[in-house]
Amino acid sequence: MRIYQPTVLLFATVVSLYISTVSAATSGGSRQLLYSRDNPITVPPYLIFENERLERAYVALQAWKQAMISDPWNLTLNWFGSRVCDYNGVVCSSSIDDPLIKTVSGVDLNHGDIAGHLPEELGLLTDIALFHVNSNRFCGTIPLGFSQLSLLYELDLSNNRFAGKFPSVVIGLPSLKYLDLRYNEFEGGLPESLFEKDLDALFLNSNRFTSKIPVNMGNSPVSVMVLASNRFEGCIPTSFGRMGKTLNEIILMDNGLQSCIPNDMGLLKNVTVLDVSYNWLVGELPESMGQMENLEVLNVERNMLSGVIPEEICALNNLIEFKFGSNYFTGEPLMCRNLESYNNTMNCLKDEKAQRTTMECKVFLSKPVDCNSYKCNPVTPCLSPPPPQILPSAPPPELYPPAPSPSQPPPSRPSPPIYSPPPPLPPCAQQPAVQSPQNSSSPSMN
Numbered sequence: 001m002r003i004y005q006p007t008v009l010l011f012a013t014v015v016s017l018y019i020s021t022v023s024a025a026t027s028g029g030s031r032q033l034l035y036s037r038d039n040p041i042t043v044p045p046y047l048i049f050e051n052e053r054l055e056r057a058y059v060a061l062q063a064w065k066q067a068m069i070s071d072p073w074n075l076t077l078n079w080f081g082s083r084v085c086d087y088n089g090v091v092c093s094s095s096i097d098d099p100l101i102k103t104v105s106g107v108d109l110n111h112g113d114i115a116g117h118l119p120e121e122l123g124l125l126t127d128i129a130l131f132h133v134n135s136n137r138f139c140g141t142i143p144l145g146f147s148q149l150s151l152l153y154e155l156d157l158s159n160n161r162f163a164g165k166f167p168s169v170v171i172g173l174p175s176l177k178y179l180d181l182r183y184n185e186f187e188g189g190l191p192e193s194l195f196e197k198d199l200d201a202l203f204l205n206s207n208r209f210t211s212k213i214p215v216n217m218g219n220s221p222v223s224v225m226v227l228a229s230n231r232f233e234g235c236i237p238t239s240f241g242r243m244g245k246t247l248n249e250i251i252l253m254d255n256g257l258q259s260c261i262p263n264d265m266g267l268l269k270n271v272t273v274l275d276v277s278y279n280w281l282v283g284e285l286p287e288s289m290g291q292m293e294n295l296e297v298l299n300v301e302r303n304m305l306s307g308v309i310p311e312e313i314c315a316l317n318n319l320i321e322f323k324f325g326s327n328y329f330t331g332e333p334l335m336c337r338n339l340e341s342y343n344n345t346m347n348c349l350k351d352e353k354a355q356r357t358t359m360e361c362k363v364f365l366s367k368p369v370d371c372n373s374y375k376c377n378p379v380t381p382c383l384s385p386p387p388p389q390i391l392p393s394a395p396p397p398e399l400y401p402p403a404p405s406p407s408q409p410p411p412s413r414p415s416p417p418i419y420s421p422p423p424p425l426p427p428c429a430q431q432p433a434v435q436s437p438q439n440s441s442s443p444s445m446n
């Protein structure tokens with residue numbers, strides 16, 4: 001077809017130029033073929049677009065449609081032609097920099113059950129603020145082309161099949177506030193830079209993240225952080241208390257965290273939900289938690305905590321639910337019974353029902369807990385250079401829906417609790433050379 005020819009070539013050039021720009025930008029100048037496709041997207045000459053940005057969006061959306069191998073609800077059936085703003089799931093609005101121009105400002109294919117991957121060309125959607133594809137079957141990684149999405153504010157990739165290392169391309173997105181990667185198969189550690197980023201909500205639960213939570217976690221300004229159901233290990237970072245001004249909900253449940261609870265938890269005065277259940281936490285509940293005046297839900301069950309529950313905690317005005325079953329607590333104030341929802345089973349509480357056996361308690365409680373032995377303060381290694389900055393975190397359970405996003409929470413999948421054997425002590429026998437702003441350890445048991 002003769003008349004298609006020039007345009008075909010023109011747009012093939014545009015797309016490949018775009019891709020080499022991205023690859024040059026992200027590989028420090030060395031040219032590298034990041035992506036190649038059998039059928040480059042071309043724009044038929046008979047298509048008339050309102051403006052050039054919508055034409056670029058056409059290329060992006062057609063490339064994406066080509067990258068889909070199953071669309072059981074026919075959501076993309078009308079994804080053809082130049083009227084991209086009429087495509088199912090595509091939202092257009094006036095451009096920020098030029099109100100007279102209409103551009104694609106959002107994509108929402110939530111609950112589409114679509115299988116496929118995300119192509120590099122999605123980086124052509126430079127005007128989008130929302131990208132919501134939760135509950136589909138997209139796999140692979142997040143393309144580096146996403147680095148072009150400088151207006152992207154909400155990224156919801158939850159409940160898909162994305163895999164590989166934490167997608168660092170999101171760190172560079174200057175407008176990103178809401179990051180939802182839960183229910184995927186991401187693995188490895190988390191970059192420290194994630195916690196320096198000005199996010200409002202971070203959902204990483206139910207992936208395969210491993211290693212420690214970065215020590216700078218407390219620098220994050222998020223209001224919601226869910227790291228549940230991963231394989232994070234090591235300490236709850238002592239920087240935790242720094243999030244007092246902004247943090248509302250934090251869910252660290254179902255990981256392999258092993259340390260005492262930081263002493264200055266009480267600084268988290270705006271937290272309403274705190275869940276550290278299903279870990280390997282030891283020591284006592286810090287008395288300072290009695291200052292968490294907004295706390296409504298506190299779940300510490302299934303750990304190895306001991307000591308007496310501080311009365312200050314049960315006296316908290318807003319506390320509704322307190323679960324501390326399956327630990328080794330030896331005492332609880334009567335006041336706790338007044339809570340609406342309350343569970344103290346499987347502890348070492350005298351005269352209470354459903355407790356551990358005397359022998360079990362005796363054996364466990366005979367070994368005093370030394371919080372310092374977990375070396376949770378920033379440690380300068382004895383003989384080697386500073387520790388790597390990569391630490392993982394875990395995402396939240398379904399019980400706590402994402403506050404700030406319009407997206408629906410993904411359906412819950414059963415996630416088996418991940419238990420790992422107690423962590424070995426760090427090889428370095430010395431005390432930390434770096435002074436930490438606060439001690440993270442709870443008092444040792446007597």
Ligand SMILES: *[C@@H]1O[C@H](CO)[C@@H](O)[C@H](O)[C@H]1NC(C)=O
Pocket residue numbers: 072073074
């Ligand atoms: C999707 O489209 C195909 C072909 O047009 C049709 O056979 C199928 O029933 C449609 N599926 C749904 C869920 O509408």
Ligand SMILES: *[C@@H]1O[C@H](CO)[C@@H](O)[C@H](O)[C@H]1NC(C)=O
Pocket residue numbers: 245246269270293294
């Ligand atoms: C933190 O809590 C106080 C009351 O305890 C409230 O006045 C303030 O608005 C809250 N801040 C945020 C960011 O939620």
Ligand SMILES: *[C@@H]1O[C@H](CO)[C@@H](O)[C@H](O)[C@H]1NC(C)=O
Pocket residue numbers: 301302325326343344345346
């Ligand atoms: C209390 O928690 C335990 C697990 O720690 C659970 O097995 C039990 O069913 C709970 N009891 C109530 C009344 O919720």
Ligand SMILES: *[C@@H]1O[C@H](CO)[C@@H](O)[C@H](O)[C@H]1NC(C)=O
Pocket residue numbers: 372439
């Ligand atoms: C912090 O812990 C260290 C080591 O256990 C101890 O020497 C020091 O007094 C503690 N500081 C505070 C402020 O509790």
